[in-house]
Structure formats: C-alpha cells, structure tokens
Amino acid sequence: MxxxxxxxxxxxxxxxxxxxxxxxxxxxxxxxxxxxxxxxxxxxxxxxxxxxxxxxxxxxxxxxxxxxxxxxxxxxxxxxxxxxxxxxxxxxxxxxxxxxxxxxxxxxxxxxxxxxxxxxxxxxxxxxxxxxxxxxxxxxxxxxxxxxxxxxxxxxxxxxxxxxxxxxxxxxxxxxxxxxxxxxxxxxxxxxxxxxxxxxxxxxxxxxxxxxxxxxxxxxxxxxxxxxxxxxxxxxxxxxxxxxxxxxxxxxxxHLDTWHAMRQGNAAYYDANLNIEGIKKPHIAYNRQYHIYNQYVISVADKRDELRKFLTENGIGTEIYYPVPFHEQECFKYLGYKSGDFPISEYAAQHTLALPIYPELTREMQDYVIEKIVRWKE
Structure with a gap:
C-alpha cells in the first residue's frame, strides 16, 4: 500500500x-x-x-x-x-x-x-x-x-x-x-x-x-x-x-471547515490507536476542534531517522518539520548563537516526524501506518 x-x-x-x-x-x-x-x-x-x-x-x-x-x-x-x-x-x-x-x-x-x-x-x-x-x-x-x-x-x-x-x-x-x-x-x-x-x-x-x-x-x-x-x-x-x-x-x-473536521477526525483516530512506547502524540493545548492539524507531528524518543527510513521503504510518506533550528543554520551564524542555547528546539528538530493527515486519508491507510510503526518498534 x-x-x-x-x-x-x-x-x-x-x-x-x-x-x-x-x-x-x-x-x-x-x-x-x-x-x-x-x-x-x-x-x-x-x-x-x-x-x-x-x-x-x-x-x-x-x-x-x-x-x-x-x-x-x-x-x-x-x-x-x-x-x-x-x-x-x-x-x-x-x-x-x-x-x-x-x-x-x-x-x-x-x-x-x-x-x-x-x-x-x-x-x-x-x-x-x-x-x-x-x-x-x-x-x-x-x-x-x-x-x-x-x-x-x-x-x-x-x-x-x-x-x-x-x-x-x-x-x-x-x-x-x-x-x-x-x-x-x-x-x-x-x-x-x-x-x-x-x-x-x-x-x-x-x-x-x-x-x-x-x-x-x-x-x-x-x-x-x-x-x-x-x-x-x-x-x-x-x-x-x-x-x-x-x-x-x-x-x-x-470546503475548508469540512476539511478541518476530516483532519481532526484522522488525528483522533491516530490518537486512539497509536499507543506505542517511545512515541509521543501531538499535544492538544486547548480543544481538538481548535487545532486544524496542518501537520500531525509525533515525537520519537529514539532512532527517529530509522523509523522514517522504514516507513519510506513501506510506501508511507513522512516529513521532518524542521530538521535544523534557526540558531544552528549556517546563514544565522553571525547572530552568535550556538548549539545548546535552545535545547527544546534542538530536541524537537532531532525527534519529531510528521505523518499523513490529509482529509481524504482512509482508515485503511491509517491502520497501515499504525501497523508499520508497531512493526518497526518491535
């Protein structure tokens, strides 16, 4: 798939x-x-x-x-x-x-x-x-x-x-x-x-x-x-x-609010079924209906890049938003920041991974994504 x-x-x-x-x-x-x-x-x-x-x-x-x-x-x-x-x-x-x-x-x-x-x-x-x-x-x-x-x-x-x-x-x-x-x-x-x-x-x-x-x-x-x-x-x-x-x-x-609701439904399905040790699901700060899930971003405690490679090999698209924080970008060296100045941002860059969340995603597709993450974890 x-x-x-x-x-x-x-x-x-x-x-x-x-x-x-x-x-x-x-x-x-x-x-x-x-x-x-x-x-x-x-x-x-x-x-x-x-x-x-x-x-x-x-x-x-x-x-x-x-x-x-x-x-x-x-x-x-x-x-x-x-x-x-x-x-x-x-x-x-x-x-x-x-x-x-x-x-x-x-x-x-x-x-x-x-x-x-x-x-x-x-x-x-x-x-x-x-x-x-x-x-x-x-x-x-x-x-x-x-x-x-x-x-x-x-x-x-x-x-x-x-x-x-x-x-x-x-x-x-x-x-x-x-x-x-x-x-x-x-x-x-x-x-x-x-x-x-x-x-x-x-x-x-x-x-x-x-x-x-x-x-x-x-x-x-x-x-x-x-x-x-x-x-x-x-x-x-x-x-x-x-x-x-x-x-x-x-x-x-x-159509936008309908598409938002479909994304929220997909997020709720992931949240209910993606219960895997070492995988942190997106935090809901206020109310699920307030979050439009432009991305569904998990945090992987260990070996994020290996998980991404495994999912790619199994036909599942992912993305890293974003792999390098601004203070570690070459073009901003002149600002005088260094690695370690923003440890939470650096951790996010090293551990987060976006999963498919678009409105037309089917439950079968989501089950496949969840199954492959479980398989990788095993």
Whole structure:
C-alpha cells in the first residue's frame, strides 16, 4: 500500500469542475492583475478570520515581509521570534537588515513559550528598547498561547505579528472570547502554499488586520508603495496576489471547515490507536476542534531517522518539520548563537516526524501506518 504524506489529487477530484470553471472565468476576463476575484477573497478571508481588513499578497513569506515593512522595521531593530519554524519566519527579519532574536519554544506545542518571551524582555533592558515586533508562530495548525504573549508585548509597547501560515481557521480560547488565528495581534499572516489546509495552485498569501492605518499602508506597499498609480510615498514591492490563485481559493474556502473536521477526525483516530512506547502524540493545548492539524507531528524518543527510513521503504510518506533550528543554520551564524542555547528546539528538530493527515486519508491507510510503526518498534 502507498500512503503519501499529502494527496492533492484526491482533493482535486471533488472540486475539479468548479476550479477549472473559476480559472477559465479569469482567463476569459483578461483581468490578470488584481481585480474582483482578489477583492472578493480578501473580504471573505477577513470575515472568516474575524478582522476588519485583508490584503492578498504573493506568498506567506511576502505576507510576513510586508507586515514588518508596514511596522517600519529598520536596520538594527530587533524582532523576537521562535528558533523552530519554517525559514521565512526569521528570514524576512534579516532581509530588512533587522536582527532576529530567538526565544525558546514550549516542549509540548512547539510554539513560542510565553515565559521565555517574558524572561528575555525582563532580563535585557538595554536590548528591549530596540525590539520593534514579536512574531509568534501557530505551528502545525495550533495557536500559540496568545493571551500572555500579547500581555507581555503590550507591557513594553511591542506590536505582535502572528505567523499563521499553517493555521487558517485555528481557534484560541482567549479570555476576551474565542478568537481565530491571525485576528489577535496587530497583523496576521497566512500562506496559501498548495500543501496548506487552504492551498492555492501555486504561491499565495494574505495579511489581515483590524487597524485601518496598517491596512492602507500594506495595500500601498503591495504595489511598490504607490497611491495613486505612479506616485510613490513609500518604497514597497511587487507583492500582489494573482487573480487565478484567488479564484481557486474562492472555490476551496467553503470546503475548508469540512476539511478541518476530516483532519481532526484522522488525528483522533491516530490518537486512539497509536499507543506505542517511545512515541509521543501531538499535544492538544486547548480543544481538538481548535487545532486544524496542518501537520500531525509525533515525537520519537529514539532512532527517529530509522523509523522514517522504514516507513519510506513501506510506501508511507513522512516529513521532518524542521530538521535544523534557526540558531544552528549556517546563514544565522553571525547572530552568535550556538548549539545548546535552545535545547527544546534542538530536541524537537532531532525527534519529531510528521505523518499523513490529509482529509481524504482512509482508515485503511491509517491502520497501515499504525501497523508499520508497531512493526518497526518491535
């Protein structure tokens, strides 16, 4: 049996007619830059997430980049984030010649530790004055513990950018009421990379906010800082979302909550049946329905790479998210960190493994995955 990590063909079968019709509509319109499809998607994403505004952009990476630009991040400014995420989270900070500062993750959720954030801010009074943003990541589809993160950031007047690239539709039980990922900080950033729960047929992203001034600025920055056309008050970039991608996403968005529920059901099945010594299942920080399971990530106490090799040999797709924490990456050596500075992140990099969790995964496929993990353990 073959069990891929992700099977987009299975998803496409259910929506293929509508997707092709939507794409053809854009082709026939000859409006290939911006236009009504992008505007419609922006309005629907803002409504879905619970913000006043949304701006479609070219990728999740550019969503983070333009968010930092909108907050006027300058060279030598400090931006605090986690050392355990997809590269873009830290890469965009350095692209603006700002300085990434890493704080440790929680050992159960792999999200930013609010205690680590608070400890750094309290123990570095001189550097603290240079911190211009905090970027928590909602890793794997589960929200970081936002209330204490927002509280400590607010104490020091630091805006929060939510990296919600893997978390569109995730919920958080805030003391201010139930919130969705992306709606809690000054800005929220999403990715529509094809492997995401809401994936385009190429790159795409979205920035959401309820701040009218940030919204207007992000819109300007998206088109080279122009307002009106050819009149540039700001230096921006070409960060536009393609209307064909918007059209595809508009077809997919009404199915998103159903797909979330299918992933949650698959996760519950793994949780009930993957009871193997030395295998730690994903931690549910709040409620299963709050976690959208962009990935289902186990932690393997010993010989993770051997397990992955065994599963690959038996036709089962897996992935390691992520094998090298930022502070151990070659390109960030100049920051002065060393191995051992973030032991929880390093342990996660060495022991975690993502299993297939996509909505169309069958129970037979899951049983096969579980059976092979049991066989390897024996």
């Amino acid at each position: 073959k069990v891929p990590l992700l099977d987009l063909k299975a998803q496409l079968k259910t929506i293929e007619h509508d997707v092709k019709a939507a794409v053809n509509e854009v082709i026939d319109s000859t409006q290939y830059i911006m236009g009504p499809k992008v505007t419609d998607l922006e309005e629907r994403i803002a409504e879905y997430v619970g913000t006043n505004y949304a701006v479609g952009v070219s990728s999740g990476t550019d969503a983070l980049l333009v968010a930092l630009m909108a907050l006027d991040i300058k060279p030598a400014d400090l931006v605090i984030t986690t050392p355990f995420s997809f590269f873009a989270t830290a890469g965009v900070i350095s692209r603006l010649n700002a300085i990434p500062v890493f704080v440790e993750i929680d050992s159960d959720t792999y999200n930013m530790s609010p205690a680590a954030l608070q400890q750094w801010l309290e123990s570095e009074p001189d550097k603290r004055k240079k911190v211009k943003a905090v970027i928590p990541v909602h890793l794997y589809g589960q929200c970081a513990d936002m209330d204490p993160i927002l509280e400590v950031a607010e104490t020091y007047g630091i805006p929060v950018i939510e990296d919600a690239a893997q978390a569109v539709g995730s919920h958080y039980p805030s003391k201010h009421g139930e919130k969705k990922a992306g709606s809690m900080g000054a800005v929220g950033c999403f990715s529509f990379f094809p492997s995401k729960n809401l994936g385009a047929m190429g790159d795409g992203g979205m920035v959401v906010t309820s701040d009218i001034h940030l919204y207007e600025k992000i819109k300007m920055l998206r088109t080279h800082g122009a307002q009106p056309k050819y009149y540039h008050a700001l230096i921006g970039g070409n960060f536009r979302l393609d209307p064909i991608q918007a059209a595809v996403l508009l077809v997919k968005l009404p």
